[in-house]
Amino acid sequence: xxxxxxxxxxxxxxxxxxxxxxxxxxxxxxxxxxxxxxxxxxxxxxxxxxxxxxxxxxxxxxxxxxxxxxxxxxxxxxxxxxxxxxxxxxxxxxxxxxxxxxxxxxxxxxxxxxxxxxxxxxxxxxxxxxxxxxxxxxxxxxxxxxxxxxxxxxxxxxxxxxxxxxxxxxxxxxxxxxxxxxxxxxxxxxxxxxxxxxxxxxxxxxxxxxxxxxxxxxxxxxxxxxxxxxxxxxxxxxxxxxxxxxxxxxxxxxxxxxxxxxxxxxxxxxxxxxxxxxxxxxxxxxxxxxxxxxxx
Numbered sequence: 001x002x003x004x005x006x007x008x009x010x011x012x013x014x015x016x017x018x019x020x021x022x023x024x025x026x027x028x029x030x031x032x033x034x035x036x037x038x039x040x041x042x043x044x045x046x047x048x049x050x051x052x053x054x055x056x057x058x059x060x061x062x063x064x065x066x067x068x069x070x071x072x073x074x075x076x077x078x079x080x081x082x083x084x085x086x087x088x089x090x091x092x093x094x095x096x097x098x099x100x101x102x103x104x105x106x107x108x109x110x111x112x113x114x115x116x117x118x119x120x121x122x123x124x125x126x127x128x129x130x131x132x133x134x135x136x137x138x139x140x141x142x143x144x145x146x147x148x149x150x151x152x153x154x155x156x157x158x159x160x161x162x163x164x165x166x167x168x169x170x171x172x173x174x175x176x177x178x179x180x181x182x183x184x185x186x187x188x189x190x191x192x193x194x195x196x197x198x199x200x201x202x203x204x205x206x207x208x209x210x211x212x213x214x215x216x217x218x219x220x221x222x223x224x225x226x227x228x229x230x231x232x233x234x235x236x237x238x239x240x241x242x243x244x245x246x247x248x249x250x251x252x253x254x255x256x257x258x259x260x261x262x263x264x265x266x267x268x269x270x271x272x273x274x275x276x277x278x279x280x281x282x283x284x285x286x287x288x289x290x291x292x293x294x295x296x
Contacts, residue, residue, distance in 0.1 A: 052254035056247060063243045065162040069172050070236040072129050073229050079127045080226045086117050090193060091215045097200055097208050104203045111200035118193040122150050125176055135176035144176045150190035154183045164239040170232060179225045181218060189218040
C-alpha cells in the first residue's frame, strides 16, 4: 500500500492526540490524587471504589453509634454513682436514728433530710442525655418519675438499642423499674425512702430498723444494673476498636484501587512528555518534506 504524505500527517496527529490524552489523564490524577476521575478511567475499579465508599460511610455511622452509646452509658454510670451515694447517706442516717438515744425531734430532723434525699433520687431517676430521659425505655421524651407518685410510677419496658454493625445492636437503656425497683413494691427505692421518712416522723423504731435491710436490698439491686452498664461500656469500647480496624482495612483496599502512586505517576508523565517531544520533533521533519527534498 502506498503511504501518502496525507496519511503520514493524519497518523502523526492521531499519535499526538493519543499522547496528549494520556498526559491529560496523568495530570488530572496528580492534581486530584485519584486514579479514577470518571467511570471510563477504570469501569471495573469504579464498582469497587463505590462499594468501599459505601462500606466506609456505613462504618462511620456504626462508629458514631458506638461513641454515642458509650457517652450515654457514661452518663448513666455517673448517675448511678450519685444514686449509690444517696442510698449510702440514707443508710447512715437510718443507722443513726435507730440508736435508742435519739428522741422524737431529732428523728424528725433526720426525716427532713431523708425527704430531700428522696427528691434527689427522683431527680436522678429523671436524668437526661441530650434531652432524652435515660430510664424510661423507649419513651425518651417523657419523664419517668414525679415527686408525688415516684413509688407507684411505672416506666416503659422497651429497650433503646444502637447498631454497631449490620447484624449487631447493643442495648443502651435500662428501664427505671429494673434499677429502682418495681412500682408499688416494698423494695422500690422511692417507697423505701418514703417509709423511712414516715417512720422517723412518727418515731417508729421498728420501721427505722427495718428500713436498713430494705436500703441494703435497694443498693444491691442498683449495683447489678451498675455492673451491667460497665459491661456494656466495655462492649462499645471493643466495637469501636473493631470498627477502627475495619476502616483501616477498607481504606487500604480503596487506596489500592483509587489512590495515585505519585512516584509512579510522575515517572509515567515524564515518560509521556519525552515521547511527545520525540513525536513533535519527528513530525516536524516529516511535515517539512517537500518535492524538492525528494529531488535531491
